[in-house]
Structures are given as structure tokens and as C-alpha cells.
Amino acid sequence: MNAILTRPNRAAVLLSPNHVELQDWPEPAAGPNDVVVEISAVGVCGSDVHYFRHGRIGNLVCDRPIVLGHEAAGTVVATGSAVTHLAPGDRVTLEPQRPCGHCEQCWSGAYNLCRDVVFMATPPYHGAFARRVVNPADFTFAIPDSLSFEEAALIEPLAVGLWATERLDLKPGSSVLIIGAGPIGLLAGQAAAARGATRIVLSDINPARIGLVSRFPRFTAHDAAADPAYETIAEVDAVIECSGAPTAVTRALPRIRPRGGLALVGINPTGVASVDFWPAMERELSIHGVFRYAGMYPRAIALASSGLVDLKSVITDRFGLEETAAALAKASDDPSSIKSVVLP
Ligand SMILES: [Zn+2]
Numbered sequence: 001m002n003a004i005l006t007r008p009n010r011a012a013v014l015l016s017p018n019h020v021e022l023q024d025w026p027e028p029a030a031g032p033n034d035v036v037v038e039i040s041a042v043g044v045c046g047s048d049v050h051y052f053r054h055g056r057i058g059n060l061v062c063d064r065p066i067v068l069g070h071e072a073a074g075t076v077v078a079t080g081s082a083v084t085h086l087a088p089g090d091r092v093t094l095e096p097q098r099p100c101g102h103c104e105q106c107w108s109g110a111y112n113l114c115r116d117v118v119f120m121a122t123p124p125y126h127g128a129f130a131r132r133v134v135n136p137a138d139f140t141f142a143i144p145d146s147l148s149f150e151e152a153a154l155i156e157p158l159a160v161g162l163w164a165t166e167r168l169d170l171k172p173g174s175s176v177l178i179i180g181a182g183p184i185g186l187l188a189g190q191a192a193a194a195r196g197a198t199r200i201v202l203s204d205i206n207p208a209r210i211g212l213v214s215r216f217p218r219f220t221a222h223d224a225a226a227d228p229a230y231e232t233i234a235e236v237d238a239v240i241e242c243s244g245a246p247t248a249v250t251r252a253l254p255r256i257r258p259r260g261g262l263a264l265v266g267i268n269p270t271g272v273a274s275v276d277f278w279p280a281m282e283r284e285l286s287i288h289g290v291f292r293y294a295g296m297y298p299r300a301i302a303l304a305s306s307g308l309v310d311l312k313s314v315i316t317d318r319f320g321l322e323e324t325a326a327a328l329a330k331a332s333d334d335p336s337s338i339k340s341v342v343l344p
Pocket residue numbers: 045046047070071156157
């Protein structure tokens with residue numbers, strides 16, 4: 001048996017809102033098509049923070065203890081009997097979804113929309129704030145040595161940003177306004193740059209986040225507190241809405257050029273917003289929902305390892321597994337924090 005497995009499995013378990021406890025946790029077992037991964041880095045996502053603070057997102061309720069975390073990378077320590085493309089010792093990043101594989105969405109490649117998808121850290125399924133987890137081998141991707149584990153963990157949010165630019169079919173030389181300069185906004189902006197967008201404006205109301213935009217030379221920062229209707233921004237080909245602010249869509253639609261597009265990535269916490277769709281009609285705009293991603297990992301890994309996307313600059317705070325509650329609180333409360341990672 002691999003020596004590493006002599007260390008018992010442990011996980012940071014959310015018992016109730018704001019209450020995370022480090023617990024001994026069952027040793028994961030690989031089914032025939034699974035791998036067991038020793039986790040080295042897990043990014044803290046906005047959804048984790050929401051479950052931590054409120055115990056629910058919409059109708060997804062944490063009604064029993066749950067392990068959060070779905071942006072994970074590590075090393076394969078065991079493989080199922082049918083797995084041939086991965087072996088113990090391989091450095092990998094985990095795509096955290098397990099679709100059914102035999103419904104119409106799965107057949108057509110839209111497996112992110114599978115009604116029976118199991119997604120890590122979405123109740124009732126456990127996530128990766130743990131020493132070891134099991135993952136389907138088909139959704140576990142080898143990473144080059146040039147990518148650190150913490151960068152590899154951020155392949156997950158990069159996949160979200162990349163998927164938004166894919167849904168918009170963003171063209172070289174295009175212009176894009178990104179609302180919300182959090183991790184997803186910064187990564188969507190970098191994905192847009194990698195696709196050849198030449199004018200990329202990142203807008204936020206938070207001064208700390210606006211300041212951080214300057215870390216990325218391809219971006220222009222916009223202060224939405226001073227200019228809430230985006231009037232100082234020239235028309236753009238596309239808007240990627242990552243803030244979830246209920247007013248953002250109504251304000252952004254008139255800034256999109258005729259036949260341009262809007263991608264909806266941010267989650268509106270109230271679930272209710274009144275939107276004036278007239279500019280979308282009158283300009284024949286295309287509005288795209290963006291729900292996670294499908295088929296993005298290989299290209300996200302290629303972009304990050306080529307240096308075209310900078311994942312390192314997005315990481316601001318690091319914590320041990322026993323500090324998972326602090327990592328979640330930091331991501332929740334500190335506006336100068338962009339991306340916290342837990343290093344189990
Ligand atoms: Zn996430």
C-alpha cells in the first residue's frame with residue numbers, strides 16, 4: 001500500500017451555518033471507473049461561502065453535515081480496475097461533476113445540464129475539503145509539472161469563465177464588459193483575452209477589487225459605484241455578468257451593440273429581478289445562460305500551462321485544512337481577498 005495512505009483521511013465538515021469541524025472521514029473507495037486522489041489544493045468558491053453562511057442556495061439545502069469545496073487538485077493514489085489512462089503518482093485536477101452518461105443532455109455533449117448530475121459540494125454530495133476524495137477517472141485530468149496544485153485547482157473557475165466566452169462565441173478583436181471583478185470575472189476576462197478580445201473592461205463597486213484589476217495588464221478597470229449605468233463605457237460586443245446584482249442586467253443591456261450578446265454567470269441571491277428587455281429586443285441581442293461548463297478542462301489546462309492565462313495572480317490567501325472555516329470567512333468578509341485556497 002502507498003505510504004501516503006497511512007495518514008488517516010480527514011475532512012472539514014460543515015455541521016450547520018458558520019460551523020465547520022475537522023473530522024475523521026471514511027476512506028474513499030474507487031469504483032471500477034474511479035480514481036482516489038490525495039488532495040493538495042482546493043479553491044474556495046462563492047457557492048462554498050454561501051453554503052457556509054446560509055446553509056443553502058435557493059432550493060439546495062444543507063440539511064445534514066456536508067464537506068464543501070469543488071475546485072480541487074492533487075495526486076492519484078489509487079485507481080479502479082477499469083482505469084487505464086491514469087496511474088498512482090499522476091498529478092491531476094478534478095472536474096467535479098459526474099453526469100449520468102445516458103440521457104439526452106449527456107448524449108448531446110451538454111452533460112453539465114444532465115438532470116441526474118452529481119456535483120461535488122452541492123447538497124447532498126460531499127466535496128473536496130478533505131485529504132482524499134474519489135472522482136470519476138473520465139473527469140480527472142493530468143496536469144503538466146509547470147502547473148502548481150493551487151493553480152490546477154483554479155482550472156475549475158477558469159472553465160466557468162472559458163465556457164462563458166464560448167457561449168458568446170467571442171471573436172478576436174472584440175470588446176467585452178465584465179460585471180463583477182471577483183475570481184470568475186478575472187478569469188472570464190483572461191479567457192476573453194485568450195480568445196482575442198482586445199478591449200476588456202472589468203467593472204465592480206468594490207474599491208479593493210477595482211484596485212486589483214490593475215494586476216492584469218490587458219484589463220481596464222471601471223468603478224460601477226461612480227458610474228452605475230456604465231455610461232462612460234463605449235458600446236461593447238458582449239457583456240459577461242458575474243456579479244449577480246439584480247440591477248446589472250437592465251443597466252448593461254443598452255451598452256451592448258446591436259446583435260451583441262449577454263452571458264449570465266452571476267447568481268442573483270434573491271432569485272428575483274425585474275429586467276427591462278426592450279434594448280435586447282430592439283438590438284436583437286442574444287442572451288446566454290451559463291451553467292457550470294462542459295468539455296472545457298483540456299483547453300483550460302492548455303491555456304493555464306501555456307501562460308496565456310495567469311492563475312497565480314488570482315490567489316490571495318492560503319489556509320491549512322484545519323483552517324477551512326477561516327478560509328471561508330475570509331472569502332466571505334474581506335473585500336481585498338480574491339481567491340482563498342485550502343491546502344490539505
Ligand atoms: Zn466554483
